[in-house]
Amino acid sequence: AQKITQTQPGMFVQEKEAVTLDCTYDTSDPSYGLFWYKQPSSGEMIFLIYQGSYDQQNATEGRYSLNFQKARKSANLVISASQLGDSAMYFCAMRGINGGGFKTIFGAGTRLFVKA
């Protein structure tokens, strides 16, 4: 069975500092995709970054980077130079084959608080 684990219910970071949000996953699929989404208090879900299981290099998107360690089954999100607008819930997600087709599952999330 597929599973995503986010062990940090809440994190605090000082503005302009970097922060790492942890994510570990479990799957038996040979090929899968890993995602991070941001959910501000408004409730919308915003896609941040994607990492394919066969990608050799870690994904980066602006201030976001994904620290992918396949052997450890971890896909941590690194946010550099935190901004007040980064305060939100962050979800790690995985998409892979499951029976009748692909589906995406989510972790429980980490709430990030950015302090001024």
Add this chain to the structure above:
Amino acid sequence: DGGITQSPKYLFRKEGQNVTLSCEQNLNHDAMYWYRQDPGQGLRLIYYSQIVNDFQKGDIAEGYSVSREKKESFPLTVTSAQKNPTAFYLCASSTGYLANTGELFFGEGSRLTVL
């Protein structure tokens, strides 16, 4: 502009009533999904559909039903059999259903409250 439209945004229901949440997309995506989110928690998959006239149960399908008669539409019915239906419901779509790439595009959500 392309996107996903969910309606209604807020819905109140009496116990024992069925309600249907609408989800429409104009992104020409093949795959559509319904998730449930409880306060302070992650998203749990209810149902998903890869193509028209086909759908699969997710992790918490009991008490819910869906249909996929059109590519653009994937309505979710919360039946009276759902024991604790008060939650935030998110609809999503994605392309690339034959590959594991393809991020989810989400609607703004529907908040259901059972009185």
